[in-house]
Amino acid sequence: MALPRERLTAEAVQLHAQPNPAQQAILSPLALAFLADLHRRFDSRRRSLLAARRERQARWDAGELPDFRADSAAIRESDWTVGPIPPALRDRRVEITGPVERKMVINALNSGAKVFMADFEDSSAPSFANQLDGQVNLRDAVAGTLDYSSPEGRHYRVNENPAVLVVRPRGWHLPERHLTVDGEPMAGALVDFGLYAFHNARALHRRDLGPYFYLPKLECMEEAALWDAVMAHAETGLDLPPGSMKVTVLIETLPAAFQMHEILHALQSRAVGLNCGRWDYIFSYLKTLRGHRDRLLPERGQVQMTVPFLKAYSELLIQTCHRRGAFAMGGMAAQIPIKGDADANEAALAKVRADKLREVQAGHDGTWVAHPALVPVAQAVFDAYMPEPNQRDVERGDVRVSREQLLAPCTGTITRAGFDNNVEVCLRYTAAWLDGQGCVPIHHLMEDAATAEIARAQLWQWLHHGNLEFPDHAPIDFALFDQALAAHVHRLRDSAHPGAGRADAAATLIRRLIHADTLADFLTLPAYEQLA
Template sequence: MAVPQERLQPIQAQIHADTTGYEDILTPDALAFLARLHDAAEARRQQLLRARHERQARYDAGCLPNFRSDTRAIREGDWRVAPIPDALRDRRVEITGPVERKMIINALNSGAKVFMADFEDSSAPSFRNQLDGQINLRDAVAGTIEYTSPEGKRYRLAEQTAVLVVRPRGWHLPERHVTVNGQIMAGALVDFGLFAYHNAHLLHAMQRGPYFYLPKLEAMEEAALWDEVMALAEAELDLPAGCMKATVLIETLPAVFQMHEILHALRHRVVGLNCGRWDYIFSYLKTLRGHRDRLLPERGQVQMTVPFLKAYSELLIQTCHRRGAFAMGGMAAQIPIKGDEAANEAAMAKVRADKLREVTAGHDGTWVAHPALVPVAKAIFDEHMPTPNQLDRLREDVCVSRDQLLAPCAGSISREGFDNNVEVALRYTAAWLDGLGCVPIHHLMEDAATAEIARAQLWQWLHHGGVEFTDHAPIDFALFDQVLAKHTHRLRESTHPGADKADAAADLLSALTHDDQLADFLTLPAYEQL
């Protein structure tokens, strides 16, 4: 539906790419709508990104994150979020994945309650990928999406499908192909704006949204900016105030100290918080990168049962339920192992144990990355959560301190763990540069978050002196260079995704790892090569 012309500024967003085939998405009115969002939000977005860097500089100088003194009244106040729409009252299993056509159909048909269509960590944001995703989601909302595989198999939507929730990119990511008055637009606003412009009215008519997942927030002010953007979009599109609903991923260490504040900033439209566990581990590493006493052991040992992650999960549940919001659990990254029944059963046992931990702790739902895991997770939640959610479980027994949220976990670093980090970071980066943002590696579905953990751990182990393997051999750059060369050669000679990008990925990973400063995000320098 076109936006009323009298509401729009005459300026349009400018596209710096071939738009052939995307004329129905990049219409003049849609581009004017993007420009309006940009003009309203860009100055504040830049200010908030500068505030991130200022906070990180304080952490690098020795400070530690903490609860805010200036927002105590919000944390201690008696308030609740707006009522949750019927379509989102039961979210016991959510499936996530990129905005690829076949994936969208399979996910919507998977039996999950919600499908999070991801423009962010499981997508490589080439302009073509992002615009194809917009077309795919438009067709999915309309119910007309179909796909025929090269082998001739046809895919179409079932009669009943999951509720669609869209995750745009985080505030920090640019979309260099779209400018307004010479300024590069935020990828977040391009993703959000195009989806809302083309689909919000139909979704609202169906009482299915539009609904969004908001990633990578670090502070209540960043949540408040999203609230302002959504309110503006509702006004521009003649939609009822508050009809756009949001779930916020708590996937940064600074954000865990502001969960009440984030809910309050979005209280008229927020429906829950989510334990974005993998990004949260990465953020712990990044935020505390200068603190030698906060090193973590190898990735496989950093499970949700370790003290700082258990505290994070339980505090999220308590915070959400006190405010009438959902507390969503984290991602199960396992994928089925074909041809090895014993190995597959072991992997599924890990999924069941993880989901049992979540549901008994009080989470209202959970995430999976593969359709085959939907019935596995659903069976656990059905058995232990016969009601649509657990909002009545207030977890008043939980008392989490700052020190508990920052406590490092015990563990070790094996040569195998070091080797795996190099391989995962390299293979994922190569696939990402080749246009894939969701990559199966050793029976786990790796996305940008898990690759970030791998490369951040490598940086920390190498830049803090005296870090050793379990056999007391030192971890040094000579070994890193040797292992990286080995995996680069293997990838180059393989049929894995991104094999032809092996050398470019290795050069990028080497530069980031050798650099004296840990880069904030792998995807920012990689985006320049995409």
């Protein structure tokens, strides 16, 4: 195995934590050497790409708008396809996602979904313990030894024919401060990817199961090309054939919507599809266009996938993927079962069915759910309308999507209930995140970092652009926000909700971010400084 010498560990990698024995096995000397090699080879390039993001955002804040790139027109206009799709990924009609907590991993693998996306990113609070425990859990899942016994004495194990495992590392922007190389914190993306690949890639390759990855938060083809270079280097170091690692890219940023062809092309030998990361995409629309008063959106409950700018994005993704021979994956159903209220539960399931029907009829090859109970609901729709393993033959030649369509805001209102819900979701999610929990059920929806970011960005825009009103003409102002936040802090502090003990810390952070003159790029960056 062509790995760097072990002495690199002692010289370059500093561990700023006290892992337990199981976690220490993940942080073996050779594994740390592998991480150090990735950092030294690729981190400066990553930092340059993040600087380029900031430069682009400054231009958009000054009045420019995103557009299709002139310098990559040849890629969009020429004929080419991605590489062959592995057999294990040819039928992805329902995928389940969730954090890498041990019991959740078992339940997701046993859910009946075709794919389980094990998430080190938006549905996980990236404490070092959470990230390392997740690596232990996935290593055991790959080895076939994953089990769990609950405090109540119930035993869980992985059944025969589990879902195919796909891993989502953190985005390029997130650091891992508990591991430094040459005095610099590593990228969370390289830590998550590197540890999983080091411990599992060869075993998965021997079984024709990857390794497979979901790549989040990309904004341009250069960021995709960096992932391609990282994986090519890792394949060499792990004695894997070139192109063994396959990826699906989440198109969950507004800039990336203008570069779908280019992103697939940058990952051509390993790309198998793109995914409509709808919630992050809405957040990115808000963040990218934060300086444009004419691009404000109504409350998030009114921003459905049927509104014009989201419909255009979804259809462009389908057309792009199928032209290139790739999968076009649909978005997340965030609903969770409502116990004790059959009518409300059926209404929630009806929304899921309608959403999945829209996706399959538009040409998507599969979809996401957040809860095992939704797997049969989504699968029934896709089975009825997609009898074949996928529908890459649906070309969608009727789709013509312009820059203006991708940027057009939707109409709607901001109600008192919608405003208050955003405050509540911001606070409760942040408090739970600070307490180590990255996905939180709130009012029968599974909220993760993406949905909390929508709530935060909307509050910032509504308040900073000023002179906005509710339908009854009452003003939307900072006094109202401060009052709502104080009320929700009081309720959360006295509740049994996740994060109740971090209510005050969360409120202080949210208040600072909402009152700040500039919309912070990510909630999770300042929050990370307060995470264990």
